[in-house]
Amino acid sequence: MPATPPSPAAATTPPWRSPLFWLLAWALASTASRVLLSQALMWDQAEQTVWSQQLAWGYGPQPPLYTWLQWAVNGVLGPTVLSLALVKKTLMVLTFVFMFIAARQLMPAPAAWLAALGMWWLPGMGWQALRDLTHTVLLTCLVAATWWLLLRQLRRPSPGGFAALGLALGLGVLSKYSYVLFAGAALAAALSLPQPRRALLSRGWWLAPLIAALLVAPHALWVLQHWQEASSSTLAKLRPAYEATGWRGMLAGLGDLLTMLGLAALPWALMAWWAFGRRAWRTPAPSADTTPPWAVPLLLRYLGLIVCGLLAMVVLGNVSNFDGRWIHPLVCMAPMAAFAWRPGLGDQPRGRRRYLGAVLGMALLLWLGGAADPLIDARRGRADRFNxxxxxxxxxxxxxxxxxxxxxxxxxxxxxxxxxxxxxxxxxxxxxxxxxxxxxxxxxxxxxxxxxxxxxxxxxxxxxxxxxxxxxxxxxxxxxxxxxxxxxxxxxxxxxxxxxxxxxxxxxxxxxx
CATH class of the missing domain: 3.40.50 (Rossmann fold)
Structure with a gap:
């Protein structure tokens, strides 16, 4: 009996139609261009090359997780530019994947991909792609992973889910200390809503804090023993010696914070407004069956708590200086929050095409910009370290x-x-x-x-x-x-x-x- 030919609906989707295919293609192209461009290093990657000579519970002002990952890759490929590029590009791809499966807990797949890929238009993600940032890349990846595990747990709580969430919380603290602000705001926002609160306090909840504490304890002990080494650099960046103090310092800090918060998601917001049109954002669309009623309040409360936490750093901690790369991981979920509010936008063909075209254009622009930057500096007579x-x-x-x-x-x-x-x-x-x-x-x-x-x-x-x-x-x-x-x-x-x-x-x- 002859085999029945597959129906068009059952036919396999070509790989190139998947966003993941293009993310991997970008990572391969970006890694290859980095290796071919220069064997020189910038500051962060040079630090990792030195620190990864051996395993330790702490490395100066930074937690150890990124260096542990670099040490493992160096053990296979040696301390090379290729090893450095592979760690960074892999983490960036994982960031998009984690954000997609996080958004998938709240919306259909088309909108979830738009929420994840929209991060290309967040200045912090673009900066990570262009320059040599390390710990911020890992922090962003673990923030996205935590959102996935947290939202999944809120929808379908289980002891195993609490164990996975505890693992993410512990690894997040070991990636960068600002993760504590993110985790505190996300958990507090969830506990402030009735249904998420019941999920977070269900059977096995204690596994999350226990596993997180066990993971962080050795490094916490190291920090206590090396407090000056671990804190001096960070405090100097938050409160530069040349900045004003008192009321002037507070006003400077507030101005800097508001500027960084405004710029953190503004390019994405303008692009999304252009792609779908203002009427699409203003007109309420039917909520998707996958979007729980507590999703948008949770994300909005999280953003509010983040802003309050940063304001407290200015008012109570005398912080007068903020860097965009510190803000980006805290607000990288902004596209997810927007599409959770309007999940039906993912089903609009014209807007989706414009949006994905803008995303692809930005990814290519950042790739070409990173490759061309040392060449442009050389033509200008500037002493770029990549040269x-x-x-x-x-x-x-x-x-x-x-x-x-x-x-x-x-x-x-x-x-x-x-x-x-x-x-x-x-x-x-x-x-x-x-x-x-x-x-x-x-x-x-x-x-x-x-x-x-x-x-x-x-x-x-x-x-x-x-x-x-x-x-x-x-x-x-x-x-x-x-x-x-x-x-x-x-x-x-x-x-x-x-x-x-x-x-x-x-x-x-x-x-x-």
């Missing part, structure tokens, strides 16, 4: 006698991270020349190398390190090698662009044997 002559630098160091294994003592994270990608067998120590403890750091690193019978390389790039920094590298024998200064032309640079300055002092083992 550092990394390969030439490594070749010159080997020719000068560096063996590729001896410890490297660097004056800042960028040159440290760059050299680690070229010499993965060499342990790298950053002794920041701008910090008062730099001299002691250098001396300690030198004594450790001497105890192991090794030589070492001291290096500073871009900015000269003070004399005391170099003198701290004097070996026990007292024989200090000559300080060398190299001028390395930037890649793609104009002829009149000043070269990169590289200062180095190479100690070989025979000096102190």
């Amino acid at each position: 550092w002559p990394v390969v030439r630098m490594a070749e010159r160091l080997r020719a000068a006698g560096y063996d590729g294994r001896s410890p490297i003592i660097a004056s800042h994270h960028i040159i440290a991270g760059v050299l680690r990608t070229r010499f993965p067998l060499a342990p790298v120590t950053v002794c920041d020349a701008d910090l008062p403890q730099a001299v002691g750091c250098v001396r300690q690193a030198v004594r450790a190398a001497e105890a192991r019978g090794q030589g070492w390389l001291m290096v500073a790039a871009d900015d000269a390190a003070p004399n005391g920094w170099w003198l701290a590298g004097t070996p026990a024998s007292g024989a200090l090698p000559c300080l060398q200064t190299w001028a390395l032309p930037y890649r793609r640079a104009r002829a009149d662009t000043p070269p990169l300055r590289l200062d180095l002092m190479l100690h070989t083992a025979p000096i102190y044997k």
